[in-house]
Amino acid sequence: MFKILKAEFIAPSIKRFEIEAPKIAAKRKAGQFVIVRINETGERIPLTIADSDTIKGTITIIVQGIGKTTKELNNLSTGEFILDLVGPLGKPSHIENFGTAVSIGGGVGTAIAYPTAVALKQAGNHTISIIGGRSKEFVILENEMNEVCDEVFPTTDDGSYGFHGFVTQKLQSLIDSGRKIDFVLAIGPIPMMKAVAETTRPYGIKTVVSLNPVMVDGTGMCGGCRATVDNKTVFVCVDGPEFDAHLVDFETLTRRNIAYREMESESFEIHNCNLDKAIGEL
Amino acid sequence: MSDLSKKERMKIPRQIMPEQDALERSSNFKEVNLGYTEELAKMEALRCLQCPKPVCVEGCPVGVKIDEFIKLVSEGDFLGASAKIKEDNMLPAVCGRVCPQEEQCEAKCVVGKKGESIAIGRLERFVADFERNNVGLRTIEIKNKSGKKVAVVGSGPAGLSCAGDLVQMGHEVTVFEALHELGGVLIYGIPEFRLPKEIVKAEIDSLKNLGVDFKTNSVIGFTDTIDELLKDGFDAVFIAVGAGLPNFMNLPGENLNGVYSSNEFLTRVNLMKAYKFPEYDTPVFNVEGKNVAVFGGGNTAMDAVRTSKRLGAKNAFIIYRRSEAEMPARKEEVHHAKQEGIEFLMLSNPNKFIGDENGWLNGVEITRMELGEPDASGRRRPVAIPNSEYVIDIDMAVIAIGNGSNPIIQQTTPDLGYNKWGNIVVDEETMATSKPGVFAGGDIVTGGATVILAMGAGRKAAKSIDEYLKTI
Ligand SMILES: Cc1cc2nc3c(=O)[nH]c(=O)nc-3n(C[C@H](O)[C@H](O)[C@H](O)COP(=O)(O)OP(=O)(O)OC[C@H]3O[C@@H](n4cnc5c(N)ncnc54)[C@H](O)[C@@H]3O)c2cc1C
Ligand SMILES: Cc1cc2nc3c(=O)[nH]c(=O)nc-3n(C[C@H](O)[C@H](O)[C@H](O)COP(=O)(O)OP(=O)(O)OC[C@H]3O[C@@H](n4cnc5c(N)ncnc54)[C@H](O)[C@@H]3O)c2cc1C
Ligand code: SF4
Ligand code: SF4
Ligand code: FES
Numbered sequence: 001m002f003k004i005l006k007a008e009f010i011a012p013s014i015k016r017f018e019i020e021a022p023k024i025a026a027k028r029k030a031g032q033f034v035i036v037r038i039n040e041t042g043e044r045i046p047l048t049i050a051d052s053d054t055i056k057g058t059i060t061i062i063v064q065g066i067g068k069t070t071k072e073l074n075n076l077s078t079g080e081f082i083l084d085l086v087g088p089l090g091k092p093s094h095i096e097n098f099g100t101a102v103s104i105g106g107g108v109g110t111a112i113a114y115p116t117a118v119a120l121k122q123a124g125n126h127t128i129s130i131i132g133g134r135s136k137e138f139v140i141l142e143n144e145m146n147e148v149c150d151e152v153f154p155t156t157d158d159g160s161y162g163f164h165g166f167v168t169q170k171l172q173s174l175i176d177s178g179r180k181i182d183f184v185l186a187i188g189p190i191p192m193m194k195a196v197a198e199t200t201r202p203y204g205i206k207t208v209v210s211l212n213p214v215m216v217d218g219t220g221m222c223g224g225c226r227a228t229v230d231n232k233t234v235f236v237c238v239d240g241p242e243f244d245a246h247l248v249d250f251e252t253l254t255r256r257n258i259a260y261r262e263m264e265s266e267s268f269e270i271h272n273c274n275l276d277k278a279i280g281e282l
Numbered sequence: 283m284s285d286l287s288k289k290e291r292m293k294i295p296r297q298i299m300p301e302q303d304a305l306e307r308s309s310n311f312k313e314v315n316l317g318y319t320e321e322l323a324k325m326e327a328l329r330c331l332q333c334p335k336p337v338c339v340e341g342c343p344v345g346v347k348i349d350e351f352i353k354l355v356s357e358g359d360f361l362g363a364s365a366k367i368k369e370d371n372m373l374p375a376v377c378g379r380v381c382p383q384e385e386q387c388e389a390k391c392v393v394g395k396k397g398e399s400i401a402i403g404r405l406e407r408f409v410a411d412f413e414r415n416n417v418g419l420r421t422i423e424i425k426n427k428s429g430k431k432v433a434v435v436g437s438g439p440a441g442l443s444c445a446g447d448l449v450q451m452g453h454e455v456t457v458f459e460a461l462h463e464l465g466g467v468l469i470y471g472i473p474e475f476r477l478p479k480e481i482v483k484a485e486i487d488s489l490k491n492l493g494v495d496f497k498t499n500s501v502i503g504f505t506d507t508i509d510e511l512l513k514d515g516f517d518a519v520f521i522a523v524g525a526g527l528p529n530f531m532n533l534p535g536e537n538l539n540g541v542y543s544s545n546e547f548l549t550r551v552n553l554m555k556a557y558k559f560p561e562y563d564t565p566v567f568n569v570e571g572k573n574v575a576v577f578g579g580g581n582t583a584m585d586a587v588r589t590s591k592r593l594g595a596k597n598a599f600i601i602y603r604r605s606e607a608e609m610p611a612r613k614e615e616v617h618h619a620k621q622e623g624i625e626f627l628m629l630s631n632p633n634k635f636i637g638d639e640n641g642w643l644n645g646v647e648i649t650r651m652e653l654g655e656p657d658a659s660g661r662r663r664p665v666a667i668p669n670s671e672y673v674i675d676i677d678m679a680v681i682a683i684g685n686g687s688n689p690i691i692q693q694t695t696p697d698l699g700y701n702k703w704g705n706i707v708v709d710e711e712t713m714a715t716s717k718p719g720v721f722a723g724g725d726i727v728t729g730g731a732t733v734i735l736a737m738g739a740g741r742k743a744a745k746s747i748d749e750y751l752k753t754i
Contacts, residue, residue: 023505027504037462041555041561041562041563042562043554043562043563043564044564068563069563083462086460086462086505087501087504087505088504088505089504216546216564217460219460219501219526219688220526220527220688220689221460221526221545222528222545222549223528223542223543223545224546228537233530233536233537238690252641255539255641256641259539263559266560
């Protein structure tokens with residue numbers, strides 16, 4: 001059992017957790033993730049380690065409630081427990097001093113990009129971060145990014161805050177302004193990552209994305225997380241999760257990620273009904 | 283009764299083990315075999331000729347004293363029989379169920395030369411079940427604590443048996459397991475209808491009772507490396523991480539939705555209990571009324587195809603490129619699969635998977651094969667028949683063509699000896715690796731093999747770890 005020491009919403013349906021896991025806190029590197037199983041009947045889902053505190057022995061995860069498990073997780077509060085937590089899994093981000101490095105986060109993707117942005121800064125890069133959200137309240141971790149990045153550009157789709165437009169438009173404007181960009185990290189919804197890949201491709205800018213397939217074990221045992229990169233099959237949990245954006249087959253990834261959509265909404269409906277029932281009985 | 287003559291003994295027919303009706307069982311996950319009653323077991327035991335030179339024992343990879351335990355069964359001393367088996371085999375309830383007896387102990391039995399061999403596996407299973415059902419967990423008081431600590435990596439049959447022996451030798455043992463449940467393939471691979479999980483849990487509980495410490499959610503290599511275990515106070519390490527890397531066929535369309543590895547399919551259903559979706563959260567493709575094809579001819583393929591039938595598949599096929607005679611699965615599983623209505627397409631090799639416009643699998647193209655000259659394995663090599671391609675409509679495919687070795691240990695402990703397939707190289711007598719204090723056994727050494735071989739390796743390693751610990 002893993003104790004939640006702190007839990008708070010940082011945006012609508014996005015919650016930050018500090019969880020007691022001293023071993024993982026001590027070992028984890030930027031880009032690695034954990035697999036979580038909330039309770040006995042739960043599924044195993046991957047979540048990036050956004051931060052850690054080696055003195056308190058905690059890791060931070062930031063979760064967007066999109067389906068059954070993430071919403072159930074976001075119902076947990078300080079003092080409650082998570083049944084299983086395993087990690088750190090996956091290959092750490094490849095970090096070097098590239099020169100100027102841009103980290104782009106879309107929605108909760110900002111949380112996944114954050115630890116790598118920290119590591120890029122520590123490696124001596126001039127770091128720029130573009131953090132996108134649908135509207136103002138979905139722009140997360142701006143303060144945290146401000147602390148570690150040389151420049152931070154919030155963007156919103158509706159123009160309610162920062163740059164009015166998509167993260168790719170902001171990136172394009174940086175490129176057009178003649179800035180020399182040596183490295184781009186893009187993490188967020190698949191269409192966003194694909195758009196970033198297409199934005200940087202003509203300029204030959206090295207671009208890395210973090211893939212988010214459905215996983216089970218997270219140790220290379222099941223092959224469920226396979227994706228196509230450079231026309232070859234990879235197991236994202238052990239070969240990634242970060243890959244060269246210009247080589248990723250995003251269509252296959254999109255398709256495989258919706259494989260269980262119908263069943264997932266069924267599971268979620270039932271969960272909701274039970275919640276309603278439970279509330280009704282109160 | 284022991285004064286029956288040899289002739290009289292030979293007249294007794296091999297006792298049939300009661301099983302669930304085929305139609306009924308093909309829609310539930312309860313165990314297929316129901317096991318002998320006391321009467322059936324005694325009757326079967328009487329068939330044994332108590333050979334002065336029991337050749338059956340040579341057929342058992344760990345040398346279970348078969349003649350001796352069967353004699354005790356015939357006398358009704360079931361607990362004595364159990365103790366006798368456990369001198370050599372720590373997991374009789376498991377091995378009695380899953381050993382390929384027809385290639386091992388029963389293959390050698392002299393009675394089998396003329397008629398049907400003694401049902402050694404069924405007797406072993408009966409004896410173990412009798413003990414589990416009639417006696418609580420045994421507690422042995424462990425004297426002479428050595429003060430030495432051993433880490434066992436992986437909780438499959440190799441790890442469990444090594445841990446069991448070491449703790450009884452007085453060492454402090456911690457088992458590290460990557461998953462949230464203990465038991466390895468016995469839990470996540472072999473289905474409930476063939477090996478009830480309760481049996482595996484009982485074995486693990488008895489180890490806990492003896493004082494073995496289990497740590498789940500620990501992926502060695504990531505959570506701790508082997509070197510860190512040695513540095514953090516463990517005097518020796520036994521690596522028993524199994525095979526655990528699914529092989530694919532590298533065919534076009536293999537990443538379509540609806541194509542699973544057997545590991546993923548069986549893990550979803552067994553470990554994550556997807557057959558109880560939505561009570562359990564993990565989904566598995568809904569195959570109700572659909573066609574499922576499983577590629578391969580081993581136990582894993584049989585488990586996957588029979589599982590898909592239980593999940594409601596209308597047609598469930600085994601597609602195998604050689605002929606039935608070459609299939610490595612246990613005979614009993616093939617027999618049960620046929621009874622349950624599984625269709626066997628032999629001498630058939632897939633060329634490509636075909637998908638619909640949304641990327642969902644809807645067919646597979648097959649080439650018919652014929653048997654040619656024997657290959658390196660001594661089996662006749664399947665050769666494609668020209669222009670014999672045809673397409674079968676399928677909605678789900680499971681690839682069950684074996685496992686390679688998982689690379690996590692190799693990547694994080696590069697200074698161990700590995701062969702070109704990534705298996706750990708050991709001294710076959712001692713199971714010692716090239717790294718002092720580090721031993722290995724089971725599927726990670728041999729490649730995908732059997733439960734009894736993994737268990738045997740675990741016990742061999744325990745012995746030499748014990749000796750090693752005396753030298754440090
Ligand atoms: C390496 C890795 C790191 C991740 N890190 C984080 C993180 O730090 N924070 C976070 O909030 N999420 C993260 N995710 C995504 C997270 O694992 C999924 O959101 C979660 O598994 C969904 O489970 P669910 O039961 O809540 O939703 P489901 O009911 O399973 O799915 C709801 C909807 O989301 C879609 N979906 C399913 N799985 C995914 C997925 N993996 N990615 C995107 N959409 C999906 C489905 O098609 C469905 O429409 C990460 C994923 C990976 C692979
Ligand atoms: C579906 C299926 C059916 C089978 N049927 C039969 C049968 O009928 N009869 C038979 O004799 N054999 C059968 N086998 C083969 C048999 O199960 C294996 O040979 C045997 O389980 C191998 O035992 P093991 O202890 O070496 O490894 P495993 O049972 O594979 O156990 C290894 C354990 O180590 C864990 N692990 C892996 N990596 C790490 C790590 N880095 N850190 C910590 N833990 C780790 C794994 O999660 C796993 O729990 C079958 C196999 C499968 C897959
Ligand atoms: S362990 Fe397996 S091979 Fe040995 S006697 Fe028992 S069933 Fe036969
Ligand atoms: S070979 Fe057959 S008959 Fe002889 S002792 Fe063994 S089981 Fe009994
Ligand atoms: S999640 Fe199973 S292999 Fe990656």
